[in-house]
Amino acid sequence: MNILKRSFVDSWEHLAKLWRFRSLLIALVGRHLKSRYRGSILGFIWTLLNPLLQITIYTIVFRYYMRFGEIPNYTVFLLCGLLPWQWSVAALAEGASAIVGNSHFVTKALFPAQLLPASVLLTNLTNFLLSLPILLLFLFFTIGASWQILFLPVLIFLQLLFLYGLVLLTASLNVSFRDTQHLVGHMTMFLFFLTPIIYSAQTVPERFRGLLKINPFTIFISSYHALLYDSAVVPLSSWAAMSALSLLFLLIGLLVFERLREGFAESL
């Protein structure tokens, strides 16, 4: 009982400190963003160029070479799933080394360690948000958008909580098990193909749908497709499921991170 109580107090403290150190968090995010493009000629434009180049290749390969014919406006479809997916992958990959790669902060400076994974996540969120205009432009010039798009912030927020839980998990586990960062790379590669990003969930044969459903990313990406591409209503049950998933993963992430936190300074 005591352990349970302490865990919840720790988790609460964890989140409260994120708020208390928000100006440092913002500064860290700013630094990440700046350092990402510092020294490059195109600078910030890369944020827009990266997804554009990527969908160009995907469109060529999947649309024209492999003829995924059933999906109209395939490029828009791709963008809807790919942008939030890119955010997740980048956050998880960078998040795994957030603590290990910044050991000098953890062992020498005095600020809450969760700022490191949190800043990684928020940096990539910013990137995602900055690349959204491309998606919206594509939408407006092809299929048009409906008022469903107003739910987008809610969806992004839920995904943020979900990803924060995952990033906390990878960041803290990677301190004692350096295998984590390698595993994360492979896991995200598997998940990329197991999540309906380059194909639509409807095209998957019935007997494999179960595999699709146990992947927590499916419901998030499908909801992006629904809101933006299909202009459809996301059913209440999906919102409930996503909320539950987000909170569950956030909780697991918080508990594991807080449990392992003591060991950070010693293991690094």
Added chain:
Amino acid sequence: MVKKVHYTIELIEISKSFKRLNFANKRSYTTLKSFFLNPWKTLFDDRSVKRVAVQNITMRVPRGASVGVIGRNGSGKSTLLKLITGIYRPDSGRINVHGRVAALIELGAGFHPDFTGRENVILGGLMHGLSRLQIEERLEEIIAFAELEEAIDEPIRCYSSGMFMRLGFSLAVHTDPDILIIDEVLSVGDEAFVRKCKERVAALKAAGKTLLLVTHDLEAALRWCDEVIWLDHGEIKDRGDPRRVIDAYRGFLEKGEEQQLSEKNRQTDHYNTNLLDDQEKSVAFVEQNELSDSFNSDFANAFGVSGGAISLAEFKRWGSRELEIRAVELLDQAGQQRALFHGGDVMIIKIIYKQNEIVDDYHFGIAIRRNDGLMVFGTNTLIEGQTIIIKNDGVITIELKDFSLLEGSYLLDVAVHRSDGYPYDYHSAVLHFAVRSEKPRIGVCAPILTWEVGQL
């Protein structure tokens, strides 16, 4: 709720140990496999091998006090600091720290090389818990103190290490600390800047800030601190009045060194006796005592001696052995074996010899070298005009009165040879000894001197 705070730093029965990293023992490592096999045990079981870093430390630092922490390397000083600053959590005990801590542990920790000095100061200030507004207010002052007006908008990677340290120090002391924790960093930059740093620290002290100083520089501890805590093997060995504790600590270090030197000499002796019947003309014998190295760096720090006090001088022996030196002893006036002398002491060298063949041309000699090879003194019975008649076996005693060497580590050579220099038995670096002086004079010899002022 009014809470009276008597102490800015309060530690109550703090203990901290670390999991021992045993590379030879595979089982002591947590692997991903063992984690998945038994996640509960990996995360919650703490029954692994431990190394105690600090144990049962209770200390209270009142507001405005200056406390020094001294002790040998590995005595737990840094762990203690990291516990106070909250980087480590104690295994047991309670820590209360009231007020903002500025830790000068690692200056400029968290500076990013690609960003300009200005950007780094802003970020660093946020890390120290300042608000953006407070940083803006102080930015110019921080830059001015660091003397970096010109370079502040260049990326940090273009800075010299001195500039880097200056910026780090300037930032740390401008964060309005209530508690200033200093770990051996009052020596950044050139002499002028060091003076400036010390003035700044003195000003903070005068302004009633609490000061925690971890140092090997005992003079600094003496000058700054109201109380000194001596840590040894993670426990408080002594505490209280700085003069008394520091003297006790110095005495402790001397005793330790004395022991080490005699240990070393015993090893040499052992080698000697083993080689009595050996016809080899020379033997090499290399010291490899890691413990002694770390010990000596403590010692060097404490006494301001630079470099490893005891060199890796090799014991060597050569000669034709018609006359043989069987043992050499270094004694004080009381006839006690010694390896540590003070300036002005009497030193007695005993050479125990054995005659293997009858020879009639023989002289005994001694030489003292400093451990860096400098020949300090050498003589023999031929130079001294001493005639010595030996019969079979015996002992020769040489007394050095008012032995006036300055602080340092020295080696002794002894030999018996013909008047033309042909060696019967030569022992090089047969004994090691150290000399301690009260005054930090420079050089090798200590003449007795007086100072007088007069009119021209």
